[in-house]
Each structure stands twice: as structure tokens, then as C-alpha cells.
Amino acid sequence: MTGQEIDADVLGERRHLLSLAFRMLGTVAEAEDAVQETYIRWYRMSQERRDAVEVPRAWLTRVAGRVCLDVLGSARVRRERYVGPWLPEPVPALAFADPARDEPADRATLDDSVSSALLVVLESMTPAERVAFVLHDVFAVPFAEIAEIVGRTPAACRQLAGSARKRVHGAREAAVPRAAHDATVRAFAAAARAGDLAGLVAVLDPDVVLRSDGGGVVSAARHPVVGADRVARFLLGALGRNPAAEVLDQETPDGLGFALWVEGRVTGVVTMDVRGGVVTDVRVVLNPEKLTLWNRPTTPVE
Known part of the structure; x- marks a missing residue:
């Protein structure tokens, strides 16, 4: 050669x-x-x-x-x-x-x-x-x-x-099977989109933890949010403060999650862990430096 x-x-x-x-x-x-x-x-x-x-x-x-x-x-x-x-x-x-x-x-x-x-x-x-x-x-x-x-x-x-x-x-x-994970996430999405606080709390583990990564570049929670009621209120409040954001179902390596779209660009990706029919962990990545693959013309790494 x-x-x-x-x-x-x-x-x-x-x-x-x-x-x-x-x-x-x-x-x-x-x-x-x-x-x-x-x-x-x-x-x-x-x-x-x-x-x-x-x-x-x-x-x-x-x-x-x-x-x-x-x-x-x-x-x-x-x-x-x-x-x-x-x-x-x-x-x-x-x-x-x-x-x-x-x-x-x-x-x-x-x-x-x-x-x-x-x-x-x-x-x-x-x-x-x-x-x-x-x-x-x-x-x-x-x-x-x-x-x-x-x-x-x-x-x-x-x-x-x-x-x-x-x-x-x-x-x-x-971890639960992918079908069970996705079913729980869909129930989570339905409650969140309806603004149903009680319904959202019902699909969250009592000790659920939400972590939001903005990297100091965009607004995000500086500390983990813990507990079903606090996480549910945080999420519904965030949706209410961002009416321009479109939250769409998104397949991810973690199973069904969500992509946040604003003016044709992905501004956030949400992934979750599900155990026993409830969401135990919510990860919200908003740092634009960590969303590069989502906003390229083609997503596969060349």
C-alpha cells in the first residue's frame, strides 16, 4: 500500500x-x-x-x-x-x-x-x-x-x-423497556401540554431530579430541582414563560424525548429516565454549544 x-x-x-x-x-x-x-x-x-x-x-x-x-x-x-x-x-x-x-x-x-x-x-x-x-x-x-x-x-x-x-x-x-419508557413520556407530555399540574405530578417519581444545563450562555436553573411538585411547577412555569417555543416529540438514544424549537432552530433537548412507570430524572440541555448536531443540515457525524 x-x-x-x-x-x-x-x-x-x-x-x-x-x-x-x-x-x-x-x-x-x-x-x-x-x-x-x-x-x-x-x-x-x-x-x-x-x-x-x-x-x-x-x-x-x-x-x-x-x-x-x-x-x-x-x-x-x-x-x-x-x-x-x-x-x-x-x-x-x-x-x-x-x-x-x-x-x-x-x-x-x-x-x-x-x-x-x-x-x-x-x-x-x-x-x-x-x-x-x-x-x-x-x-x-x-x-x-x-x-x-x-x-x-x-x-x-x-x-x-x-x-x-x-x-x-x-x-x-x-431501566424499563423502550415501549414502557415512551408510554410514560407521552403521558408526561400530555399533562405538560395541557397545563395539568396534578397529572404531571402523577407521572413523576416523588424524588425526581431535573437538571438544566445552560452553561452560563442561556438562562437555566443553576441548581438541580428536586421533588415531583417542584419539578412539575418548574416545567409548567418554563413553558408559560416561553410561548414562542414549540415542544416536539423527538427520538433520542434515550428513547422518546423532546426538542424545543424556536424560529426553525433547536434551542433545547430534553431526555428522561423512567423507572417503575414514573419519570425519575429529567435532563434539559439548553447550552447552544451542546446542540451543534441538531442544527446542522444533516445530523450524522461526517
Whole structure:
């Protein structure tokens, strides 16, 4: 294979790298920066060294993993300074799917792995746990290669991924089937659109938590809103204060949610967790920097 052919293959891996980096970092902007840094490291090598790389995808995956590990090390400090609650960026369903490589039967699994609910769980992990889990369980990278990335033994990496997997499985086991989730969300929507406070409280868990992420860019709740009555009143008040906003049902990797539209643009995305027939968590992302994929001419990541 010639150098030009190898370079073409490398550039063709951008979707794969973005998919990997997003799951590790939780925002498209950080993922794009990580991918750019990965390519910079590739092209810093001499042509002779690039030609010697037998499997460019494997090399790029390892380097992207190292870059993301470094970013995760400083991300927690940055997020502590974030204005209001920090939420992972919601993305459209199948935003990172690759029709050329992903089998249709695997699409639901891939979609679930970019759900806001899962990304919130990943945020609770150490950087090494998150990298080990994403690389091994989502992208099937062998533990021997992960060990080179995180600077630990393969056995230690297996333990990291196992610990992370338990947390993820715990969250998934608590989730209801998609049909039940969507039915509860539709009941939530009907009550909200009717301004029915009692009906809305009825579909909310008594300890429901609403988090609103405006990033200091747009108006949003600076602290989580807790409790069914408080969350219901907050939501109905927000709808009343924004009569120009159109709230439309929206399929997301988390199941049915909502997109807030104003003058032809998505200004917010709402996703929810449902347990036992009631909504337990409401995530409202209003920060325009986290809605980039929703307002592009085409939503799939190129």
C-alpha cells in the first residue's frame, strides 16, 4: 500500500475516532479537538514511520485513547467551574453510526452507548475506568493494547473495565423497556401540554431530579430541582414563560424525548429516565454549544 493510500485510509477513520472520543469525553467539541490532536500526531511522524504502521485504525485508536485520557484528567476540574449543572451533550439517534461498517442488528447497541443516561454513568468513573470500558466493551480493543494506553497491566485493565461494567449494567437493569419508557413520556407530555399540574405530578417519581444545563450562555436553573411538585411547577412555569417555543416529540438514544424549537432552530433537548412507570430524572440541555448536531443540515457525524 502506498503512502497516499494509507493517508486516505487514515482520513477515512474520522467518524470512528469521533465516535470513540465522544463516548469518552461527552461533548462533540471535545471529541473533535481530540481527533484533531490524534491526526496532528500522525502527521508529525515521518512518511517512513507512517508507512511502517501496519494497521492505521489500531494506531489511531490507541493514540486517540491516550489523548482522551489526558483530557479526562483535567475535565473534572473544568466542570467544577461550569456554570450550573454540567450534562453530557445529547445527540440525535444514530448520530455516530457508520452505515459502511455497522450492522443493522448492532445499531440499537451503538445508539444506547451514546445515550445521555449512559454518559452520566460514565462521568462518575475514573478516567482510566472510562477509557478501559469504552475501548474494550464498545470498541473491542484488547486489554493488552489498553494497558499501553493507560499505563497499567492487562490484568489491571480487565479489573477497571469490569468495575465500570458493573455500574453500567446496574443502570441498564433498572431501566424499563423502550415501549414502557415512551408510554410514560407521552403521558408526561400530555399533562405538560395541557397545563395539568396534578397529572404531571402523577407521572413523576416523588424524588425526581431535573437538571438544566445552560452553561452560563442561556438562562437555566443553576441548581438541580428536586421533588415531583417542584419539578412539575418548574416545567409548567418554563413553558408559560416561553410561548414562542414549540415542544416536539423527538427520538433520542434515550428513547422518546423532546426538542424545543424556536424560529426553525433547536434551542433545547430534553431526555428522561423512567423507572417503575414514573419519570425519575429529567435532563434539559439548553447550552447552544451542546446542540451543534441538531442544527446542522444533516445530523450524522461526517
